[in-house]
Amino acid sequence: MSYPIVVCEDNATQLKNIKVILESYLMFHDDPLKLVLVAQSPDQVFEYLSKKPLSRGIYFLDIDLGTNINGIDLAKQIRKIDVQANIIFTTTHDEMAPITLKNKVGAIDFIEKDQSIEDYRDNLYDALKYAETITDKTMKKENVNFSFEIGNQIYNFDKSEVVLIETSAVPHRLTLETINGNYEFYDKINGLEKEYSFLLKLSRSCLINPNNIRNANFTTRIITFKNGSTKKFPIGKSRKFKFEIKKALKH
Incomplete structure (x- = not known):
């Protein structure tokens, strides 16, 4: 069983960047991870999850999605479907970090986009490895x-x-x-x-x-x-x- 990865980012260039970074990681790591969806809108995520509900997914969500549904709202809806979701926010608005805590969506990381591509890549990799580690530990405790x-x-x-x-x-x-x-x-x-x-x-x-x-x-x-x-x-x-x-x- 693989751990599914979902990305939601409204900016096409940034979406392409994170997709390339994640695909590069998966190519060189023999891990139980699979990139299942790369979306530009929350509606695409909702549509996918309605047809194929995920379990223990890893979700990279932009906070400002350019719609009436932001990344925090999207995370809340995701958690109703995937209660053990690993939520990772990416944003240029670092002042939003306290708001994510206040909304209690259980995010495991908050990654700023306004940094060098190398630092951004390393932060994405670190978040991905951490999400995989805690999911592994949960699975080992529950794998009856x-x-x-x-x-x-x-x-x-x-x-x-x-x-x-x-x-x-x-x-x-x-x-x-x-x-x-x-x-x-x-x-x-x-x-x-x-x-x-x-x-x-x-x-x-x-x-x-x-x-x-x-x-x-x-x-x-x-x-x-x-x-x-x-x-x-x-x-x-x-x-x-x-x-x-x-x-x-x-x-």
Whole structure:
């Protein structure tokens, strides 16, 4: 699962600048982040969220949007849809900072545009990394469930149902095996390993849920899962891997 990024900026030049900066960051970082919307008006944001509500999004909002709806009002509406939204304001009006606090929209940063492009870029990067960090921490505390999207549908499984996740024969897709069935969706193994602490990395292409192991034979290196699937683990796996499996089998 990726963390969606939304940008709303009414100035076309500034919108292009922030888009280029964010795309550059995403290109060189293997993070669970995805730029899903770059908009010039609040209406575009409302339209997008009405069709595809987001969760744990990162929102870069200009305060003065040149309409009767400013960035603070937009943030309030976003938070009604995405209660765990990470709001980051960008503006040339630094005197607006206290007003954002007064309105209690829970902004995590306030970035001034009137600075060098290098400083502006660095501030955007810092805000993005901070938003990702606090979202990661929240997810690790709450990840009793496993969620993913297929088209316009969101699937949610209790972690006890998850058996394993591995790369599919179809590029960029993963296969999820649950106790009762299999599913395919788009995501990255590395991102899921960071996001879901209950998953254990069996190999570069496979994550497993140790709690759904029925038997582990350390002579043949064959693991049998509760849904009947089997996987062979590499001979060079560390003691930590064996310890984690043995610990799960004892529960």
